[in-house]
Amino acid sequence: MGDPFVSPLPTQIDELWERRSELNPTDDRPGSLSAEARAVVNHALDQLDAGAARVAFVDPKTDAVVVDERAKRAILLAFRVFPVVESAAGEFRYRDRIPLKRSFPGTRVVPGAIVRHGAYVAPSAVLMPSFVNVGGYVDEETMVDTWATVGSCAQIGKRVHLSGGVGIGGVLEPPSAVPVIIEDDAFIGSRSMVVEGARVRRGAKLGAGSILTASTRVFDAETGEELPRGEAPAWSVCVGSTRVRSFPGGDFGMPCLLVLRRLAEGETHDKLALNDILRDHGVAT
Structure with missing residues (x-):
């Protein structure tokens, strides 16, 4: 302890x-x-x-x-x-209680990126037209790609790539609630959603359109083993999938996360190799 x-x-x-x-x-x-x-x-x-x-x-x-x-x-x-006040960024006008972030030392901020005051963005991070909410944390060398959102209090590690349209959920209440955690070296594929305090562990890669919540069931495709819910395992390649479950009204596919492959610990992100793994299974990044 x-x-x-x-x-x-x-x-x-x-x-x-x-x-x-x-x-x-x-x-x-x-x-x-x-x-x-x-x-x-x-x-x-x-x-x-x-x-x-x-x-x-x-x-x-x-x-x-x-x-x-x-x-x-x-x-x-x-x-x-804080009272509601008017603010501006170029020709854009806003009315809010929390002002926009104004200091980005060492960070590349492309026009259209919006960050609220109270969110940390590290030097060497890159923000394409995107949104980072109050309490968010974006660490070094991370890319927040076009139309990606980092919700309130979400924590994004180093060398992470949040692809286009990714939704990282936020949480403010209750104060004890665990936010989404995206650990170092993770890759989140286009239009994926990670919400409700889910956790993407270090080096994990999510294929396009994956959905991970705190209650999402996670399975290993090689062994069929059920893994901890709401977590993408470290150094793995994962995709969104379904698992058949029987109900009184019939059998239905319920969403889950499928671990396709385990990567060597510390294996760097090679997008071409990742594309090959996913395309073998009919999935894109």
Whole structure:
């Protein structure tokens, strides 16, 4: 057992959370509870924005996902203490409680990419026209491709490729809820969806159109073995599939994730080789 996790964010957030019903976004009187909360929450979002704090991470000692509930509470409090204001990015106009992210040191940001303040995007990441929500975390050398979305609090590792149209689900409530975790070196094929706190482990590759939720059943195509639900195994090639289940009304194909092949641990992503594996089974990336 390691030392218990201690949030880098101030304990005032927990105190404000208990009094959240008293907060008002239009109360800007100096010294008021809402004004105090606004300053504390704004500082917390700045910390998330800079990567000094994050909503969740994988503990390298236990392999468990650790959630910083205080960070989640700070984001939720933002919707209670920030008023709706107008903002602009070029010719585009917005009205929101949380402003757009403004600082992208070392990051390539293509026109059309939108990131809300309170989301961290690492230097060397690439954002095509896409969307990253508050609390999201996009690590180094990761590509968020065209029309891909990174939902609130979703955690994306290093050297990940989120292909065109990928949907990474978000979660804010309850504060203890585990967000989607995409670990280092993963590849998520076009139009795939990973939602409800599902986890794509390191080096896993999902073929186009795969759907992975926390309750999705996962099977090994070689052995028929059922693997942990809601997880794409490390260093594997997976595709969306169906498994027949009998109901009173008949037999129906229920969605599942099928592990087609295991990769050597540390095997780098070779898109041509991945295409060959998937096309052998009639699937594209």
